[in-house]
Amino acid sequence: MDSVAGMALAINSDLYWTRFDAANSCFEDESADLLPIHILDVPAHPQSPSAHGHMQPQAPQQFSALKTLGEFLAGPNKGVWKYRLISMCQENSWSKLQITRPMLRRIVQHHEIAPDFLEVPLSFFDRSTDEEQSFCVPWTLREGGDYFEMFYTFRYAEYKGHPNEPYVIRQTGVYQKFHLKEKTCLWILVNPVPDSAAHRRVVDAFLNYQKEMEQNPLWLHCVVLASYFPRWREYLAAYEKRLLPLADTTAAAFIAEPLRVNHETLSKLRSLESHFMPTPAILQSFLDTLSELGSFSEKLLAHNCIHANEVRLFAILVSKYRRHALTFIRTAKFLQQRSNNTATLVSDTVAFKNQGVAQEQNGNMLLLTRSAVFLTVLTLFYLPWTFMTGLFGMNFFMMDQNTYRFVTSPKLWVYFVSAVVLTACTMLLYYVISGFPQLRKGRQSGGDGGIGLRQGLQRGFTDPEKSGGDGKKWS
Template sequence: MATAAADKGWESYPKRLLNYDPLREDGVSYDARLAKDNKRLFTEKGNINVDVLDIFRDEFVADNKKPTTYQDTDAFEECLTSSPPNREFRFYTLKPANPKVISRSRVAIPEDTLRKLLTVHQVMPGFIDFLQAFGRRASSSDTGFGGCKRRIEYAPNSSKQRNMKSYEICYNIKFAEEHGRKEKEDEPPKDPWSIRQTCIYQKFEYEKKSSTWIMVQPSDKATTRLNEVFKARAEEYIEDTMHNPMDIHLVFLSGAAENWRWYYNYLENKLYETTTGALSSAVGRRGKTVTFGNYNQHLDFEVEFKDVQELQRFEEKVQSLLLALETNRDTITTLQKHNDQLRKCGLGLEEHHFTAVDDSLDTYLTELAIYKRNVEALLQRIRGRSRLLYNILDYRNAETAHRHGQKNVDFAELGRRDTDLMMKMTKRTTREAVAVKIVTFVTLFYLPATFVATFLSANCVKFVEETVNGRIISRMAVSKDLILFAAITGPLMCITLSIWFIWDRIEKRRVIEECGDKPNRNLE
């Protein structure tokens, strides 16, 4: 097959790859997915930030050996075409566009430039599956994606498995890291840990004895360790013609396993701080208060529904950790199979080269199994504490309902007593009303006679007897006292009614002002 220009056909990657097989890969789908996720995954044209590190066989890696950072698209594309014959490793580091949100940030490379990179190095299409786990996301979706994809290409017309031409391997590895983000400058972060991921791709070409690596958003510690590894083994690489090409994977795997222990300890302490009070919560008795100097601590554990919600979020975080451990375990298991297949191919290496990698991978698997067992036990404790919180919450609700029911009984008893009192008062009022009715009837019966007797006894009217023509005639004469009575009583009545009228209007206006309303003529 004739080899065209290095980046020819990059526009339709991966359909123009030299080893593209439509039976195994759907090139149309990969092409469409890259275009669809352009804004989510990649930066705009001209916005690039990629590190390139070349390691040569005859080079001593000094302390100041640093990758070349490309922030110009043309310069980076020119770098793609360079291929020195003595180059043993080339590392491309695709960094996040926003370092503060690693693993959820876009990759700092335009889509067109990435297509050229993948076309020049004939990267297998499966790399796109792992790349799509990055990019901007509103939530931590797709965190469960992982695994490992690999492909071995043998020399044409080869009947022996040893005649390997090249291999490609790509996987996603997850790790825990302290992000350092703070909600407030003067306060420590509430949740200082996060689970991140990095994508590792390697293409090893047997004839050139060289490897091309693409690392998507690796940790700073991993890139630093790479330089340390090459510096420490510089002389060994000069003496030996070749090392196991799987060696470098151990750098990323060991770095990913480094913080699991501390992250697990943080989660365990967090669970203790959040729910330890539930184990000593007062049930059926009033909680005690213990005084330590000037500090009072209430030993009872107050449970609210938000505590259950917080524990549920905490459980989901631990489940994400368990999923990350299982994903890394599957990845390492696949790397073991790949190393065993390389052993069968030979590659001109001694057995100890493969055994060393197997031993390291076995160690990582053992550590992951321990962490996985601890996390599963932590999950069981979380679920037990969650049930305990629910039971405490139900018990407290039952206590509250019981207290409310008892108060309702007390209120009902008070209401019954009030009803009995009202009935007694009603009966008494009825009896008093009968008595008042009798008194009123008697009063009305004697009132006219009393009025007449009082009027006549006041000497306001007198009967005078006169003799006219020898006959005695009686006539009624009005006394001057009646005129005086009327002259005094009339003004006093007017004054009394006037005072009552004025007082009544003043009281009505005061009531209206207290109510805050405008004067109402009906009240007046």
Template sequence: MHTIAPLQNNSGRLNPLKPEHYGAIQSHLRYPTFVSCPEKSNIYLFDFISSSGPKTDGPHLFTNSDDFETHIATTAKPHTRIVSICSQNSMRPLGVTEQAMRKLINTYGIDATFLDLAVSFGDKPQSADAGHGAMTVRQKEDGSYDMQYLFAYAEHNAAQGNVPWTIRQTCVFHRYNPAGSGNLWIFFHARPRSKMQQQIETEIISQHAGVSKSWYSMHLLVISAYIGNWRWCIRSLGEEIEKTVDIALTLDLSKADHDKDGLIRLLTPQYLGDKLLPLSSRLKIALETVRKLDEINTVFQSKGFLTDDDSQRFANEMAYYKTTIEGYLKSVEVLEGKVKGISDLLAVALNLKGQTVANEINDKMLQLTSEAFEDNATVRVVTLVTLIYLPASFVSTLLGMNLFEFGDSNGQGFTISKQFWIFVVAAVPLTMLTLGSWYIITKRQVKLRQKRKEERAGSVMC
């Protein structure tokens, strides 16, 4: 992908994001990431004003990006701000304009690499990006920490029975300031009222002060909301694979209709294998994100940003999720092995079927050759008999002509007509003409075959 922006200028300060940054990569996208019309926005915003007391502002729901821009430009940065942006669906742009997104990024001095995660939206998650979006952490000069990552998950699609599970993704940006000011959460959702969005709203309402004081609260919401779906998605794929295995093992390739089904069934494991391949990469990215969260938790605990109890509680959660994801990876590995095994089995079965058919054809050809040989033997016998009778037949025909006289009533003997030369003059040239025609036609056929052979040899060399 096109490089979005340099991280810092020569003075060490972050460069502000400009319209050219998004424009430089827009040509690589199938669909736009951001809406072009401000009125088509869907932005949820909640401000936690201060750490002393339950003073809050919101929640606000902006359906116009211009109003959102005005709000963040005219209001002071609160203690904690939560911005949640939803797409109409996974194939539609994020409900915010590029200008408003750029305003938010520049207002908070967010690194331009965050745009690299944002442009993953506006289209369904691509298999080519399955290894993209692992968590990154960057410490700023003021002591705050910026964390960002993509989290892919499986979502049950009950409306479409043929595709029961669909891959979705959410994006998380978190600025954590241990000093307590300027904290920021940004969430991107693949659809309105997603499970994560609802849990965010529930979490805010349940907290008297608006937002939990634990730095990891929203991270746990993201993981807990979606990680469990992978189990049922993998199980659904496993059931499809088991059905394919059962059918393949009972397939009788000796029947013509089963032979046709075998070719179709051979494609099914390949299709399931293609669905499994990106799952492994997505789960590895999720595992890497969980490990990164665990590492940063250790760093924060060592610096005294949270109590030992909070740190241990979060470490226990991460240990559970690491074990869970590793289990999912092993399950995917098992299914990949089964898919490969059944594909190899079907390929071998069809290959044996092909060899059987080839052997049957060879047997038929041998039978036809034997029959042709017997026919040739018969022809030879007939030809031999004909050759035996041919001299006698020739003599009988010749002597039966009016050119010969064997005797008459006057007692005259055998005589040859003086016009016998007419027979010789007519028969000899006709015989020569027949033999000459046969010779010329045969030579032409030999030359034509030789020419075709040379043309085929020349085309092969080219």
């Protein structure tokens, strides 16, 4: 088995194509109205160079159907371009890619793209919750006989302006195929929204900065990354601005005074913590991509595809991004820890306040209990006297005025029978009122007086988006 065949077997291309065919949530149906994909070519041998000395690119083409796309790829443009950009997008960042499976298959097969590239479009799928919020397709490099292929995805913060959630986390996919002999480049850009910042900047680079692209085949990666990377500082600053008032209010709370924090404050703090938590993982993936880009520039230098000065300048730029990324990581970890500590402080403060209220209520209950004991003692002291007064005050007893003797009525038994019946009815009523709900609760929980197995294992949704929220609306 030769090395190329061994590499193909190790990649297991069938697995990627199987996942590709089964991914119903990633690609639109052929009958759907699609947003067009854009293809922009810079010809290899232009007839009329521009005034700036670079090739005049052809007009961008837009395709929304397999037939027109196939005709373009098989047309006279085949093999005559030096740089080609294929840009596809989602309708919004939580929807399907605006391309059908046959169209993407045609692009991959026509340009002989490695099947493991399918990992990139499979990361853009229709969803209603923020799934895979920190996952990024890692930098992947494949070496052919006379070409290199590289691809990855990276996530970034995007300002939305919604009052509750001003920022969202989006992702962009990048693919490049560079031929060593012809010095041609194929670029594929997967955007989360139409007309994204990366799409606009890359198109501008194709139109006006071909010299930079020719001097450094990796220069366009920095263009894409620089479109979004600085926004991480704004993202962290926006949520830190929300964290500081909550932290200051919690630190200044006094147990003896009415609290200005409650369970709603705790919920806000945990929400802020969830915004800081995935940032270090996302930026660490960004650092890995930067490291691989720096290493690959050295490899291009060994193949005489880039000048040493360009490698040095590229290394300086990568080092600058690395320092900023490390700073953002430290900031995110600090803010996550501070929000967690503040949430813990809020929880402890509320618990201490509840303990103080409970202790005060226990003191009041102790006073009431002492009063009840005093009243009970008085009742026990006077009860026999009251009973005797009531008993002899009834007409069952009379005094003979001549002999001064008590005369007892023969119907005295009516009093005792009535008292016994009334006492029995009172005890029965008390048992029904106080004992029957406990008996019914025990039966519902399995008859053992505890929590039933089914009731104990039930679990409801805690994520408002999973329980029918409008997470898609603000994507």
